[in-house]
Amino acid sequence: MSKSRDVLTGEHFLNGDEASAEGAIAAGCRFFAGYPITPATEIAERMAKRLPAVSGVYIQMEDEIASMAAVLGASWGGTKSMTATSGPGFSLMMENIGLGMMMETPCVVVNIMRGGPSTGLPTLVGQGDVMQARWGSHGDYGVIALTPSSPQEAFDMTIEAFGLSEKYRLPVIVLSDELIGHMYERVVIPEKKFLPRIRRRKPRKAPGEHLPFQGGEDLVPPMACAGEGYRLHVTGLTHDEMGYPVITASAQERLVRRLCDKIRRHAGDIIRIEEEATEDAEVIVVAYGCASRTARESVHMARREGMRAGLLRLLTVWPFPDGRIRELAARGVKGFVVPEVNYGQIAGEVERCAAGRDVLMVGLMGGAVHTPDLILEAIKEMV
Amino acid sequence: MRYKLVDPEPFRLGEFKQKIDETHGIHPDDRYLKPGRIPHIWCPGCGLGIVLSAFIKGMDSMEVAIDNCAVVSGIGCTGRVAGYLNMDTYHTTHGRAIPFATGLKLAKPEMEVVVFSGDGDLFAIGGNHLIHAARRNMDLTVICVNNFNYGMTGGQAGPTTHIAAKTVTTPYGNCEYPFNLTHLAYASGAVYVARWTSFHARYLIESVKKCFAKKGFKFIEVLTPCPTGYGRPNRLGSGLDQMKVYRDNSEIRNDINPMEAESGLNGPIIVGEFVDREKPTFFERYTEGVLAKASAG
Amino acid sequence: MKFWRLPLDAEEQIIPVGRLFIIADRCKGCNFCIEFCPNKVLEASPDFNRKGYHPPVMKPNHECNNCGLCEVICPEFAIYSTVEEKRRFTEVDLVRYEEMSSGEGKGEQE
Ligand SMILES: Cc1ncc(C[n+]2csc(CCOP(=O)(O)OP(=O)(O)O)c2C)c(N)n1
Ligand code: SF4
Ligand code: SF4
Ligand code: SF4
Numbered sequence: 001m002s003k004s005r006d007v008l009t010g011e012h013f014l015n016g017d018e019a020s021a022e023g024a025i026a027a028g029c030r031f032f033a034g035y036p037i038t039p040a041t042e043i044a045e046r047m048a049k050r051l052p053a054v055s056g057v058y059i060q061m062e063d064e065i066a067s068m069a070a071v072l073g074a075s076w077g078g079t080k081s082m083t084a085t086s087g088p089g090f091s092l093m094m095e096n097i098g099l100g101m102m103m104e105t106p107c108v109v110v111n112i113m114r115g116g117p118s119t120g121l122p123t124l125v126g127q128g129d130v131m132q133a134r135w136g137s138h139g140d141y142g143v144i145a146l147t148p149s150s151p152q153e154a155f156d157m158t159i160e161a162f163g164l165s166e167k168y169r170l171p172v173i174v175l176s177d178e179l180i181g182h183m184y185e186r187v188v189i190p191e192k193k194f195l196p197r198i199r200r201r202k203p204r205k206a207p208g209e210h211l212p213f214q215g216g217e218d219l220v221p222p223m224a225c226a227g228e229g230y231r232l233h234v235t236g237l238t239h240d241e242m243g244y245p246v247i248t249a250s251a252q253e254r255l256v257r258r259l260c261d262k263i264r265r266h267a268g269d270i271i272r273i274e275e276e277a278t279e280d281a282e283v284i285v286v287a288y289g290c291a292s293r294t295a296r297e298s299v300h301m302a303r304r305e306g307m308r309a310g311l312l313r314l315l316t317v318w319p320f321p322d323g324r325i326r327e328l329a330a331r332g333v334k335g336f337v338v339p340e341v342n343y344g345q346i347a348g349e350v351e352r353c354a355a356g357r358d359v360l361m362v363g364l365m366g367g368a369v370h371t372p373d374l375i376l377e378a379i380k381e382m383v
Numbered sequence: 384m385r386y387k388l389v390d391p392e393p394f395r396l397g398e399f400k401q402k403i404d405e406t407h408g409i410h411p412d413d414r415y416l417k418p419g420r421i422p423h424i425w426c427p428g429c430g431l432g433i434v435l436s437a438f439i440k441g442m443d444s445m446e447v448a449i450d451n452c453a454v455v456s457g458i459g460c461t462g463r464v465a466g467y468l469n470m471d472t473y474h475t476t477h478g479r480a481i482p483f484a485t486g487l488k489l490a491k492p493e494m495e496v497v498v499f500s501g502d503g504d505l506f507a508i509g510g511n512h513l514i515h516a517a518r519r520n521m522d523l524t525v526i527c528v529n530n531f532n533y534g535m536t537g538g539q540a541g542p543t544t545h546i547a548a549k550t551v552t553t554p555y556g557n558c559e560y561p562f563n564l565t566h567l568a569y570a571s572g573a574v575y576v577a578r579w580t581s582f583h584a585r586y587l588i589e590s591v592k593k594c595f596a597k598k599g600f601k602f603i604e605v606l607t608p609c610p611t612g613y614g615r616p617n618r619l620g621s622g623l624d625q626m627k628v629y630r631d632n633s634e635i636r637n638d639i640n641p642m643e644a645e646s647g648l649n650g651p652i653i654v655g656e657f658v659d660r661e662k663p664t665f666f667e668r669y670t671e672g673v674l675a676k677a678s679a680g
Numbered sequence: 681m682k683f684w685r686l687p688l689d690a691e692e693q694i695i696p697v698g699r700l701f702i703i704a705d706r707c708k709g710c711n712f713c714i715e716f717c718p719n720k721v722l723e724a725s726p727d728f729n730r731k732g733y734h735p736p737v738m739k740p741n742h743e744c745n746n747c748g749l750c751e752v753i754c755p756e757f758a759i760y761s762t763v764e765e766k767r768r769f770t771e772v773d774l775v776r777y778e779e780m781s782s783g784e785g786k787g788e789q790e
Contacts, residue, residue, distance in 0.1 A: 031490055033482075052677030057489045057669070061482060062515040069479040069512075070486030073455070076473060077490025099476050214394070226453045226471040226487060227494050233417060233466050235474035241394040244420065245466060245474075253391035409703055410757045421757055427708035427733070432755020440752055582716075584752040623711050630716075 006054045007192040014187045016154040016180040017042035017084075020110050021050065022187070023158030024082050026195055029108070030056035031081035033070035035063055035089060038122045039178040040112040043084035064089035068096035068109070072171075075100075075107045076234065078225040080162055080198070084110035086178075088119060090129055090136070097171050098137030099236045101259060104213070104221065106165035106200065108158065110174040112181040113289075115341075115366025125178040125290055126366035127341035133173050134318050140256050142263025144270055145173040145318040147288040151185045157315070163198045164270060168262055169220050175317060177341070179290035179369055200225075207231060213255070214241040219262035263319060272315035273324060277303060281310025282334045283382045286325070286350050288314035290369050291339045298339075298375035302383075309379045317346060325353035335359060337378045339370045358382060415439040415449065417469045424463060428614075428622020430581030430607025434528055435464055437584045438499070441591025452495040455484040457504035460534040460609075461527075464499040478509030481516045484523050492666050495524070495595060502529040502604075503541040506562055510542070517571035517600045519665040524594040524601045527564060530609035531648075538612030545648040549616040564604045565641035569658050574599035576641055576658035580606040580629035583654060590656065599664050606646060606654075617648065693769035698746030698761035702735055706758035709733030713750035713759055719743070719776075722750070 007026045014022065021043045024032070032047040034040075044060070051058040057074070061067040067083045074081040085093060090111045100107060115121030116128045129136075133145045144164050148154040158174055165172040201222040203210040207230045215221050224230035237245040238252045263270065277299060278284060287295035292313045302309035312328070314321065325336070335358030338347035347361035362378045364370060403418040413421070416439075425431045442452065449470050456465035458477035465472035475483045480498045488496040498505075505513050505527050516523060532550050533539040539552040543564065547556040569576045575597055577590045587605060594601040608614060608625030619625050629652065636644070637655040644653040663671075700721075707729055713736050714722045721742035724734040736759065738744065744761055751760040 031486065033486060049677075052669075052673045053680075055674060055678070059485070059489065059665075061485075062511050065479060066482035066485075066512050066515070069475065069482035070489075072475075073473070073483040073486025073488075074490040075486075076471075077487045077494075079490035081486065081490070095476055096479060099479075103473075211394075211396070227450060227491055229450050231417075231449070231470050231472075233472045233474065235466065236476055237474065241396075242399065244417075250391035251394075253389065254394065257388070257391075410701075410706075411751075411760055412757050416757065422706060422708075422731075423756075425755065428710045429755060432757070433712075433753055436752055436754065436757065581753075585749075588752065621710075623715055626712060627715070 007195065008189050009191045010189060012187045012189060013184055014151050015042060015182050015184045016148065016151045016176055017112065017182070018046050019151040019155040019187045020084065020158045020174065020176065021046035022189060023155040024108065024162070025050055025054060025056075026155075026189065026192075027080065027159040027162035027198055029080045029082045029162065030054065031071070031074035031079045032056070032058050032083065033061050033067040033074070033081070034083045034085065035061055035067050037086045037089045039114055039181045040084045040086045040089075040110065042181070043110060043112070064092035065095060068093040068100070071107045072096060072100050072103065072105045075105045076226050078200070078227070080106070082108040082110065084112065086112050086114045087116040087126070087129055090132065094132075094136040098139060098141070100171040101137065101141040102236045103234050104169040104223070104259070105171065106169050106223070107171045108161045108165055108174060109171050110158065110176060113175065113177040121367050123178070124367040125341055125369060127177055127289055127291065128345070128366060129175065130317055130340075130342065130345040133175050141259045142170070142261070143173065143318045144168065144170065144263065145175045145316065147175050147314055147317050148180055149289050149292045149313070150180065151183060151187050153315075154180060155187050155189065159195065163196055166198050166200050167220070168266065169223060170263075175289070177290045203230070211241045212243045213239060215258050215262060219258050219265065267319040270316060271319055271321045273321050274313040274315060276311040276313070278310035278312060278328065280308055282308045283337060283379050284310050284312050284328055284333055285337045285339065285375065285379065286312045286314065286346065287339050288317055288346065291341060294370045294372050295339055295375055297372040298379060301372055301376050302379045307379060307383045314346070320349050322353045325350055326355065329353065329355040329357045333357060335382050337362060337375065337382060339375045339378070341366050341369060412436060412439045415442065415469055416467055420467050423467055425460060426611045428608060428610040429460070430530070430605075430609075430622065430626070431460060431464070431528060433581040433584055434526065434587065434605050434607060435467060437587040438526065438591055441588045441595065444588070445592050445595040447495055447595055451493070452497065453487060453491075454497045454499055455480045455487065456498070457500040457509060458535070459501035459504050460530075461499060461501035462504060462535070478504050478507070478512065480504065481509060481512040481523065481525065485516060485521050488522060489666065492522075496522075498523055498525045500527060501534065502527055502531070502543045502564065503533045506564060506567070507542045514567065514571040517568055517573045517602070520572055520574060520599045520662050522598050522600070522664040522666060524603070526603045526605065528605050528607050529564060530607050530613055532609060532613040534609045534612040538609070538616065548613070548648055550613065551616065563641065563644065563646070565602070565644055565657055568602040569641045572600065572662070573602040573658065574660050574662050575601035577602070577656045578604040578606070578644060578646070578654050580633060580652065580654060581608065582626050582629035583633070586654070593659070599662055606652065694766045695769055695773065696746045696763045697765045697767055698744035699764040700738055700744045700761045701759065702737065703758045704729045704735040705731065706756045707731075707733050707735035708756050709735070710755060712753045712755070716753055717750055718747055719745055
């Protein structure tokens with residue numbers, strides 16, 4: 001196996017972290033800046049070894065603030081770029097994730113969630129950063145967050161995250177967790193020709209004619225990078241369609257609404273859910289990431305015991321699939337069981353869409369995942 | 384949920400173009416200035432415009448291709464420099480210009496990347512980034528405009544404020560020791576370190592030229608008057624008065640150990656080119672020490 | 681340096697004569713150009729510009745020598761010069777240089 005291959009086609013036995021790193025390289029990522037943190041360190045370590053072999057740049061920065069800033073800089077330099085971290089580092093990244101939203105900078109942030117708050121449980125699982133992923137940086141903006149539930153999905157979704165980040169021009173978050181990050185499973189890496197080709201959309205208009213922050217029909221402006229002759233000013237201040245700072249309510253209205261709407265309007269294109277046995281279900285288990293693995297098992301157990309349970313698995317937590325939950329609620333399900341390793345962050349979203357149907361949150365504060373029995377009990381309670 | 388939103392005023396490209404027609408292209412430096420952005424926001428008597436002008440002159444005389452140069456700024460009055468230069472410019476978050484520039488430079492090693500920011504931005508909130516970029520010998524030119532206070536937010540004390548100086552947050556006089564920026568940059572590994580004042584515009588141009596010709600982490604500190612934030616509470620008078628102090632109190636001492644290069648409020652101000660040394664850059668070491676080994680398998 | 685008489689090679693000394701351009705409406709009246717012009721050829725105009733400042737003007741019967749200092753030191757990109765012509769060094773210039781080197785009108789960066 002030549003070391004300089006970017007796509008390691010074949011079958012591998014990888015953990016979720018390593019799979020994310022391979023997904024990134026397969027997607028064309030050639031820049032990684034990070035800072036060591038458990039349980040995301042294996043991503044950095046894999047990148048440190050693999051990126052130089054494909055002529056990429058790996059750099060360990062002085063902290064996560066710098067890492068996120070460097071990732072944005074590299075993206076404006078025309079390179080697909082990524083960082084990876086866990087809770088404490090994710091908190092530090094929030095400032096420049098906001099900058100990335102404002103500058104509409106494609107890049108990927110992998111957060112391998114551990115138990116928080118603060119230093120919390122460095123080596124143990126958590127899912128407490130879901131709302132932080134949505135609202136962690138100040139102000140309003142649209143967000144995309146993908147939640148893998150296996151190393152294979154960590155690979156696939158990291159590639160997908162790069163695709164979405166280029167398509168909608170924003171930092172996309174891969175919200176994995178310690179369990180998935182450290183779990184070893186079979187990962188199949190397809191041939192390069194079967195992988196999506198992710199390209200940055202370039203302006204068609206010449207420098208001088210191109211309005212760098214005017215969204216087209218899809219509200220996403222094409223992107224001119226450094227050295228391409230467009231001489232852009234790119235700022236974290238509220239700016240007009242030229243990119244120049246304009247400190248007025250109307251510029252803010254135009255810009256921030258577009259930053260939100262470019263995701264809202266395309267929610268249908270972005271949202272990915274997976275359903276199992278939901279057609280006739282009266283109890284729907286809504287789960288994502290580590291918790292969805294047990295949830296599937298619990299649903300199977302419930303079915304075996306004759307209960308009409310179904311699983312709705314979120315592959316994207318943001319944007320949230322409001323529409324599908326509403327449909328299920330309107331169809332007259334009894335209610336929703338929401339197991340997650342936090343105190344009800346997604347359960348609250350489900351309740352918002354459940355139109356008064358029962359919502360039972362099965363929360364763990366972190367350090368362990370649900371047992372199948374725990375979720376099964378909840379299903380029984382609702383039936 | 385239903386929405387009720389207002390119709391914002393649209394962007395008026397026509398008005399903007401008209402403004403460019405009326406205000407742009409009337410000075411030779413306008414070639415380097417973003418159309419429609421002058422006049423800048425800086426106060427009368429502020430030294431920032433001189434530093435910008437000297438940068439343009441240095442760039443012009445080195446014939447640096449405009450499209451091969453990017454400027455990255457942090458936040459503050461100095462941070463606004465990025466918005467006035469007609470090249471690829473990035474106005475980032477407070478203190479983070481250097482790591483952003485690091486990513487940009489590593490993605491585009493052939494481009495000249497210049498960081499322009501204030502003393503508070505680069506040495507308070509961004510201090511950690513600066514020393515690490517210098518340690519790595521990242522190939523960046525950092526121009527730090529030191530006005531001894533936080534100008535943009537209204538004249539608070541910062542990491543360069545002189546002992547006993549008055550600011551809006553040190554009404555009884557500052558009790559903290561200030562940084563000597565050139566010494567810190569030097570000790571952290573910068574390969575070129577110079578200090579000038581905005582009065583020394585011609586020397587500053589020469590330093591800028593040197594930076595364009597040199598690889599590695601280059602640091603220029605420029606002391607400038609901030610009549611609004613620092614001048615008023617310390618009774619330093621107008622920007623012009625401060626410029627005269629720079630003329631009268633400065634002493635050019637090239638090759639002095641930056642540790643000894645004072646810049647007191649009323650005492651002597653040592654300026655000059657303190658450090659000029661050679662060292663492989665991060666990217667050179669990365670190319671030879673990492674990429675080469677990785678591709679050899 | 682002090683000249684006690686017309687230098688021997690004065691015949692060959694050529695002085696550029698600058699043409700000064702002042703973009704009055706850009707000026708913010710900091711007076712840097714007026715103060716630091718090595719030839720002291722500028723003064724504040726009695727007129728106001730659109731922003732309410734007094735931009736610089738050339739003093740009558742003075743000559744800019746296109747040294748370019750005002751162009752660099754103006755923070756507002758409001759003043760610059762170009763070479764208009766070149767002429768010989770004269771006795772009048774000698775007197776002026778003597779004045780300057782005796783401290784009056786000390787120029788930049790000495
Ligand atoms: C994280 C953060 N904290 C605080 C601020 C507010 N702020 C804006 S500019 C500034 C100080 C800038 O000072 P300096 O870098 O010295 O630049 P100057 O304005 O003096 O040129 C501060 C504190 C901010 N924008 N972001
Ligand atoms: S506050 Fe000070 S630094 Fe800022 S523009 Fe005014 S004079 Fe310049
Ligand atoms: S170019 Fe020199 S001599 Fe002419 S006005 Fe400007 S500063 Fe004075
Ligand atoms: S230096 Fe510029 S802004 Fe200041 S007085 Fe002269 S022309 Fe006006």
